[in-house]
Amino acid sequence: MSGAFRLGLVGAGAIARSYAAAISGGGTAQLVAVADTDGDAAAAFARDTGAVPFSSHRDLAAASICDAVLVTTPPATHAAIVIDLVSRGLPVLCEKPLSITLDSARQMTQAAADNGVVLSMASKFRFVDDVIRAREMIAEGAIGAPLMLENVFTSVVDMTNRWNADARISGGGVLIDNGTHSIDIVRYFLGPITEVFAVAGPRMQPVGVEDTVTLIARTAGGAQTTVETSWSLHKDRSAFIAVYGTEGAIEVGWQGSRFRRGRAGIWEPYGTGYDKSAAFARQIDHFAAVVRGEDKPLPDAADALASVAVIQAAYRSIATGRWVPAEPDLAHSPFMEIAR
Ligand SMILES: NC(=O)C1=CN([C@@H]2O[C@H](COP(=O)(O)OP(=O)(O)OC[C@H]3O[C@@H](n4cnc5c(N)ncnc54)[C@H](OP(=O)(O)O)[C@@H]3O)[C@@H](O)[C@H]2O)C=CC1
Numbered sequence: 198m199s200g201a202f203r204l205g206l207v208g209a210g211a212i213a214r215s216y217a218a219a220i221s222g223g224g225t226a227q228l229v230a231v232a233d234t235d236g237d238a239a240a241a242f243a244r245d246t247g248a249v250p251f252s253s254h255r256d257l258a259a260a261s262i263c264d265a266v267l268v269t270t271p272p273a274t275h276a277a278i279v280i281d282l283v284s285r286g287l288p289v290l291c292e293k294p295l296s297i298t299l300d301s302a303r304q305m306t307q308a309a310a311d312n313g314v315v316l317s318m319a320s321k322f323r324f325v326d327d328v329i330r331a332r333e334m335i336a337e338g339a340i341g342a343p344l345m346l347e348n349v350f351t352s353v354v355d356m357t358n359r360w361n362a363d364a365r366i367s368g369g370g371v372l373i374d375n376g377t378h379s380i381d382i383v384r385y386f387l388g389p390i391t392e393v394f395a396v397a398g399p400r401m402q403p404v405g406v407e408d409t410v411t412l413i414a415r416t417a418g419g420a421q422t423t424v425e426t427s428w429s430l431h432k433d434r435s436a437f438i439a440v441y442g443t444e445g446a447i448e449v450g451w452q453g454s455r456f457r458r459g460r461a462g463i464w465e466p467y468g469t470g471y472d473k474s475a476a477f478a479r480q481i482d483h484f485a486a487v488v489r490g491e492d493k494p495l496p497d498a499a500d501a502l503a504s505v506a507v508i509q510a511a512y513r514s515i516a517t518g519r520w521v522p523a524e525p526d527l528a529h530s531p532f533m534e535i536a537r
């Protein structure tokens with residue numbers, strides 16, 4: 198494959214517009230096709246981007262003009278669309294969550310494996326410079342052994358008239374929505390998650406799904422983590438990730454990040470914080486490199502599947518009030534003995 202990376206897009210809604218803006222800023226990808234079941238949305242997107250419009254992902258695939266496809270439809274539609282696309286040999290980058298059930302997510306990763314094509318889940322925070330640098334510093338031993346990770350994704354978003362509040366389409370509320378980012382971040386920094394405990398807070402929006410969730414997780418490496426997600430509370434924290442280790446700490450912030458040597462040293466600033474468009478652009482360039490065989494998927498299909506498994510475990514924890522084993526192959530970790 199040489200020349201521009203010809204990207205098709207399925208689902209011409211809000212986040213598709215963010216991708217189009219990021220791609221138009223440069224990089225290796227060119228948006229060549231767009232499919233949306235809403236003909237007006239596809240036509241408007243096509244007009245603004247120069248992509249060829251289609252009324253279904255199947256028609257888009259049949260046109261054979263794409264090297265790969267980005268799926269940006271609501272979560273309940275991901276499985277059927279992705280399975281169709283990978284079965285036609287098209288590599289796919291699918292927006293989060295990969296799917297709304299573990300069974301359907303497994304079918305997706307299996308279909309990709311059977312057809313020998315790349316399937317990755319969009320996880321923009323893996324493509325934020327300060328997040329990448331934080332992970333590198335931890336790998337270099339800058340904070341010693343990581344002991345604790347805190348993640349906070351809280352902001353006020355009115356979900357009352359959006360598909361996000363309809364569990365049949367979204368799979369749940371803020372836990373599957375923002376929590377999917379959180380779980381992938383935790384796994385990116387600390388590796389597999391063994392057990393989770395989650396509680397849903399008082400519901401502040403008149404919706405049929407949870408709008409505030411606190412989650413605690415243990416990792417296979419022995420670190421612990423807390424995740425706070427809300428569509429209804431704005432904690433207004435400057436940092437969205439904090440990792441504390443035996444020899445220091447790192448905070449990744451929205452406007453800039455910082456590093457502290459030792460348990461009570463001076464904070465040293467680094468980086469410039471979070472830039473969504475830059476992260477999207479970098480994610481697409483990385484996906485192009487993966488499809489060209491020049492790099493490995495981030496996250497890979499197993500990571501994406503694990504994120505679905507952990508979120509499902511967290512929902513079981515909310516329903517039962519118990520610790521729940523998270524990633525199936527890690528169900529018998531020593532921590533479960535403590536939890537019992
Ligand atoms: N990474 C990030 O920062 C973010 C990621 N997301 C994720 O992106 C995805 C899309 O979210 P968002 O852009 O907010 O959703 P939108 O509702 O704004 O857009 C989705 C579009 O897909 C269309 N659509 C629905 N079903 C199909 C189908 N089967 N084939 C083709 N098109 C279809 C919808 O049409 P219609 O309206 O007629 O149903 C709509 O035009 C979700 O998975 C979400 O979790 C969302 C926001 C931020």
Ligand SMILES: O=C1CO[C@H](CO)[C@@H](O)[C@@H]1O
Nearest residue numbers: 293354371374375378428
């Ligand atoms: O990153 C994100 C920002 O918040 C949105 C609304 O909760 C999420 O859907 C999205 O994934």
